Amino acid sequence: MSAEEILAALVAIPSVVGRPNAAVVGWVADYLAGHGVEAKVLPGPEGDRANLFATIGPAEGAGLILSGHMDVVPAEEPTWTSDPFRLRADGDKLYARGTSDMKGFLACVLAAVPAIKAAGLCRPVHIAFSYDEESGCRGVPHMIARLPELCAAPAAAVIGEPSGLVPVLAHKGKAAARIEIRGKSGHSSRPDLALNAIHGMAEVLAAAVAASEALTTAERDETFAPPYSTLQVGTIRGGDALNIVPDRVVAEVEARAIAGVSPVALLGPVRAAAERLAARGYGVDWTEIADYPALALAPDAPIARALVGLTGARPIPAVSYGTEAGLFQAAGVDAIICGPGDIGRAHKPDEYIERGELAACTRLLERLALSFNA
Template sequence: MNVFDILDRLVAFPSVAGRANGDIASWIEAHLAEQGAKVTLLPGPEGDRSNLFATIGPIDVSGYILSGHMDVVPAGEPQWSSAPFTLRREGERFYGRGTTDMKGFLAAALAAVPHLAGLRLARPIHLAFSYDEEIGCRGVPHLIARLPELCAKPLGVIVGEPSGMRAVRGHKGKAAARVIVKGRSGHSSRPDLGLNAIHAMADVLSAAVIEAERLRHGPFDTTFEPPYSSLQAGVIAGGQSVNIIPDTCALDLEARAIPRVDPASLLAPIKACAETVTAEGFQVEWMPISAYPALSLPQDAALAGLLHELTGEAPLAAVSYGTEAGLYQAAGFDAIICGPGDISRAHKPDEYILASELAACQRIIEALGARCSA
């Protein structure tokens, strides 16, 4: 199968994050097994979805991991010009949910496997495909925990998120959480008999706004835009009617941290403020939603040099979006981003990838194989 045929099969699986992924994982497992790869499915604790790890070449020698996620965001937008889970080609463009983010990379890696298998690799190339990346990188930590039993410590991890095949050395870390305030309902004419959860949440929201403004004053890292950590309130919901005292209010918060700053620590002042509301008789729940660390690969790292040679361009210092690469680095492995497509096309109707981008990605993976061959 060529890269386009493989992409067609992958897009046909509606592998939306948070749902069972046995169909796509099993298809990839069977496809790789046909090529002679050593494949392991790694069920997650949810019980209905799995990570996948495969090796081409020797297991007991250090090599490189090609990392990607099998899940996609939902495709319910009415603006799609065609069925989102059916690959559609128009000239050089291949339309479908996940074509850019990031089944295009998976397809290029899988299409390169027969070539890699024929090289008699002295150093292995591994494929690490995860689940539930789109809802907070929830699957890959379970895969990373199993790496010591699956392979020798890798020389580097290439995360194939869409970057226009330009390697990227860094991104910010992220933490998100939901705070729920529960009060007591009643008729709005008797506010003295109820506990207004929206009013109580006002203090929490105010704390978030104050903290967001404080972060604008540093610390700074000019690698990023903006060059400081940030915090925002993204969703707030509560109440039923203007004449009912609202008994529940929920607020979703997100923090993005420059390297060497713990993203979760940025939410701590808001959590502390929320806890003070309990003194007024309210109940408060704090629910972490997602978290991943920043990525910061040194400019002189061997992995950065390798990608410079393979792509012909010096790696970019950083991008604004986040990936699983920070989790690999936190586990002690050098990691870098490099994949086909443009992030601006992701998470929107008529997502697409170019045939030339898929071909370029496959060429670079095969060139990596040549570097690893005997």
């Protein structure tokens, strides 16, 4: 099957983040089995989602990981001009949810399997497909934790997020949390008999704003835009009516950290403000919803040199969005971002990838596997 044919099959499976993914995992496993490659299905703790790991070539040796996520964001925008879960061609463009982010890369990996398998590898090439990346890289840590039993220590990992096939050396880390504040409801004419949850949350929001402003003059890394860590409150929900004292409010806050800074630590002042409310009778719940580290790969790392040589592209020093690459690096695996498509097309109606991008990526992966084994 060509990369385009594989992509058509993959996007037809609506593997939306946070939902069961047996259908897409099963399709990939069956495809690999058809080429004589055994896939290990690795269920996550949720019970209805799984990662997938497979090895081509010898089991021994420091291998190369080709990694991507199988989940996609929802496609509920009303402005889609065609079925988001059916591949539509218009000239060189192929439209569907996940074409760029990032089933296009998965399709290229799978399309390259026959050539990689026929190459007579002396070092393994591993396929590592994860779940729930779109909700904060929640699936891949379970697979990374099992790498010692799945393979010898890998030498490098290519995370195929859309980068126009230009290698990316660094990205920010991220931590995010959901904060629930509970008070006591009552009539607004007698606030003295109630406990206003929104008023309590206001103190937490003030702490978030202060922390955000402080970061603009804190540690800097000029490779990023902006060149400092950031913090923001992204959502807030609470209250039923103007004349009712609200008894519950929920907010979500995130921090994005430059390399060398803990994103979880950045949320510390916000969490402390929330927990102080408990002493005043508020109920407080803090739920972590994302936590992954920054990526910082040296430009002279072997995998960076290899991709620069094969693509002829000068690497991008850093991007501000996050990926699973930082988690691989934290586990001791040199990781780099390089994949087809454009991140600017992701998470939008009429997401697309170009046929030429699929072809170029498939050729690159075949050549990379061979050069890695030279």
